[in-house]
Amino acid sequence: MPTLEIRDLHVSVETKEGAKPILRGVDLTINSGETHAIMGPNGSGKSTLASALAGHPKYQVTSGTVTLDGEDVLAMTVDERARAGLFLAMQYPVEVPGVSVANFLRTAKTAIDGEAPALRTWGKEVKGAMENLRIDSTFAERSVNEGFSGGEKKRHEILQMELFKPRFAILDETDSGLDVDALRVVSEGVNRAKENTDVGVLLITHYTRILRYIKPDFVHVFVDGKIAEEGGPELAERLEEEGYDKYVGTGATMSA
Amino acid sequence: MTATTDLSTDHTRAVADGAHSHGVVPAGSRAERVTSFDLADIPVPSGREEEWRFSPVAKLQPLFAPELGAGGVLTTVVEAPEVKVEIVGRDDARLGTAGKPGDRTAVTAWNAFSEATVVTVPAEAVASDVTSIRVEGVSTDATAQHVLVHAEHHSEAVVVIDHRGDALLNQTVEVVVDDGAHLTLVSVQDWADGAVHASSHRSVVGRDAKLKHVVVTFGGDVVRVTPDAAFTAEGGDVEMVGLYFADTDQHQEHRLFVDHGVPRCKSRVTYKGALQGAGAHAVWVGDVLIQAKAEGTDTYELNRNLVLTDGARADSVPNLEIETGEIDGAGHASATGRFDDEQLFYLMARGIPEVDARRLVVRGFFAELIEEIGVDSVRDRLIDSIEAELEKSMSVITGTAPAQEGA
Numbered sequence: 001m002p003t004l005e006i007r008d009l010h011v012s013v014e015t016k017e018g019a020k021p022i023l024r025g026v027d028l029t030i031n032s033g034e035t036h037a038i039m040g041p042n043g044s045g046k047s048t049l050a051s052a053l054a055g056h057p058k059y060q061v062t063s064g065t066v067t068l069d070g071e072d073v074l075a076m077t078v079d080e081r082a083r084a085g086l087f088l089a090m091q092y093p094v095e096v097p098g099v100s101v102a103n104f105l106r107t108a109k110t111a112i113d114g115e116a117p118a119l120r121t122w123g124k125e126v127k128g129a130m131e132n133l134r135i136d137s138t139f140a141e142r143s144v145n146e147g148f149s150g151g152e153k154k155r156h157e158i159l160q161m162e163l164f165k166p167r168f169a170i171l172d173e174t175d176s177g178l179d180v181d182a183l184r185v186v187s188e189g190v191n192r193a194k195e196n197t198d199v200g201v202l203l204i205t206h207y208t209r210i211l212r213y214i215k216p217d218f219v220h221v222f223v224d225g226k227i228a229e230e231g232g233p234e235l236a237e238r239l240e241e242e243g244y245d246k247y248v249g250t251g252a253t254m255s256a
Numbered sequence: 257m258t259a260t261t262d263l264s265t266d267h268t269r270a271v272a273d274g275a276h277s278h279g280v281v282p283a284g285s286r287a288e289r290v291t292s293f294d295l296a297d298i299p300v301p302s303g304r305e306e307e308w309r310f311s312p313v314a315k316l317q318p319l320f321a322p323e324l325g326a327g328g329v330l331t332t333v334v335e336a337p338e339v340k341v342e343i344v345g346r347d348d349a350r351l352g353t354a355g356k357p358g359d360r361t362a363v364t365a366w367n368a369f370s371e372a373t374v375v376t377v378p379a380e381a382v383a384s385d386v387t388s389i390r391v392e393g394v395s396t397d398a399t400a401q402h403v404l405v406h407a408e409h410h411s412e413a414v415v416v417i418d419h420r421g422d423a424l425l426n427q428t429v430e431v432v433v434d435d436g437a438h439l440t441l442v443s444v445q446d447w448a449d450g451a452v453h454a455s456s457h458r459s460v461v462g463r464d465a466k467l468k469h470v471v472v473t474f475g476g477d478v479v480r481v482t483p484d485a486a487f488t489a490e491g492g493d494v495e496m497v498g499l500y501f502a503d504t505d506q507h508q509e510h511r512l513f514v515d516h517g518v519p520r521c522k523s524r525v526t527y528k529g530a531l532q533g534a535g536a537h538a539v540w541v542g543d544v545l546i547q548a549k550a551e552g553t554d555t556y557e558l559n560r561n562l563v564l565t566d567g568a569r570a571d572s573v574p575n576l577e578i579e580t581g582e583i584d585g586a587g588h589a590s591a592t593g594r595f596d597d598e599q600l601f602y603l604m605a606r607g608i609p610e611v612d613a614r615r616l617v618v619r620g621f622f623a624e625l626i627e628e629i630g631v632d633s634v635r636d637r638l639i640d641s642i643e644a645e646l647e648k649s650m651s652v653i654t655g656t657a658p659a660q661e662g663a
Contacts, residue, residue, distance in 0.1 A: 096620055
């Protein structure tokens with residue numbers, strides 16, 4: 001069974017004052033088909049974990065390992081990680097002017113699969129996936145993320161998750177900034193991907209709201225760059241009631 | 257009502273490149289710049305003058321001389337069936353009607369030619385095909401050339417001037433667009449390495465006439481094009497579009513001047529360029545003058561530069577002079593940015609290899625502009641040329657000629 005394994009991961013970010021440690025020993029194992037929620041206060045390092053797994057150049061792994069079925073993910077370039085089956089739905093998707101969504105999706109799909117998708121079925125597949133996510137068909141000809149609203153950007157991320165069929169998807173605060181309708185649409189998309197592909201999901205969120213739509217198998221509380229507590233869905237319910245006060249009181253840093 | 261000006265300058269991405277200059281106020285009003293057909297009025301520049309301060313004057317020196325030959329280029333015109341082509345002597349009354357020379361190369365070009373190529377689109381004719389003027393460099397003797405493209409009233413045509421080969425060329429292109437005519441004029445500089453080309457484009461646009469003026473510069477050591485446009489009556493519309501790609505040690509300079517001297521005319525200027533390699537230098541200067549009598553003017557100019565590698569330099573200077581408040585709109589934007597690493601990360605995080613991702617971003621940068629040009633044959637050629645340029649940039653980025661594929 002495909003497994004994403006994170007062991008004792010330490011990550012620093014480059015700042016003007018030098019390297020600043022953010023992750024301080026993260027241990028996490030995700031099997032395919034499982035959904036893990038990572039929750040925690042702002043500044044606890046949740047998004048750093050997402051970016052570091054995808055290989056963003058701003059983040060330096062100082063020690064630890066990440067393996068996908070035993071393959072060393074950290075030795076891979078950003079694009080190699082994606083082709084190995086990792087997908088990051090970004091918190092702030094980037095605008096790429098002049099590159100149409102249709103062209104982008106086809107180019108990425110071709111790169112990930114190692115061959116161009118069959119023209120006929122691909123067109124239908126994209127159209128269907130867009131309909132499911134309530135993305136207007138005119139978006140296919142628009143530039144990637146350019147002029148998209150916050151909700152449109154997030155739906156476009158999940159569209160890619162459904163079309164690219166990754167083995168593991170990291171959703172970095174996909175719920176942030178979404179109204180209830182958009183949250184439901186996006187969550188349905190994630191659930192469809194789970195049913196159709198047995199994808200393993202690492203769901204990073206500040207709020208419990210999205211967990212009403214996407215049921216986690218495991219919940220991890222992230223504090224000060226590592227996992228402070230782990231449990232099942234009941235842990236999320238407890239966080240809903242108690243908040244993060246219990247954790248941040250114990251020396252964890254909180255940023256604005 | 258006087259506060260109708262909409263001055264805006266987009267600096268959002270101008271910080272990435274320390275070599276970027278912007279907003280330098282010129283020494284004097286553009287209206288006061290000397291223009292003349294007389295050599296004596298415009299002396300050989302030292303290089304410190306406002307209009308020459310970015311230019312490699314030493315390389316252009318041969319074109320400052322009053323004596324220039326005619327044998328350095330071969331000119332072949334393939335015209336649309338409706339279009340008329342003539343070779344005329346310099347005393348032909350139709351020449352010299354689109355404004356006076358405004359700098360030294362323009363005035364020497366005017367004084368040195370003996371015969372001119374005149375392309376006429378007859379009144380009310382609609383050209384059924386592109387008219388192509390092919391200028392082939394055959395020797396590096398300093399050469400003067402004069403071309404007049406005249407679209408008579410209510411005619412429509414597309415004229416493409418295509419420069420290839422190696423040459424040392426000093427050129428004037430006069431463009432006369434009579435009342436109600438629609439002319440698209442495209443000048444492609446696809447010279448071989450070593451070519452030096454100075455070109456003064458002088459256009460006049462009549463009542464309700466429209467000129468789409470397109471400049472595309474890829475090849476040559478030094479290319480300096482100075483398109484001027486002026487309106488003779490109300491309702492004129494000028495759209496100036498430029499696309500350039502400067503490589504190692506190439507100097508590509510585009511200096512534009514749109515002179516709004518009559519009321520209710522419109523101008524749009526959009527120039528975009530990419531730069532790569534040490535010593536690649538792009539200069540864009542966009543002067544717009546709205547004279548006191550040019551009420552109801554609507555103008556906007558924009559320049560964007562995408563710096564792909566270290567060692568390239570882009571100078572971008574928009575100048576807007578407004579002598580009346582009674583205008584519909586006036587604005588400019590200039591921005592020079594490095595390749596955006598976040599775009600690269602986003603595309604690579606979707607499995608797209610770095611080389612392909614860069615290609616996508618650069619194509620995207622130019623995409624809208626290429627669509628705007630709206631001439632199919634030019635469009636396809638442009639896409640091919642951009643691809644060829646990108647091949648060069650990939651070898652700069654990866655350090656090896658072939659694209660490096662992951663996994």
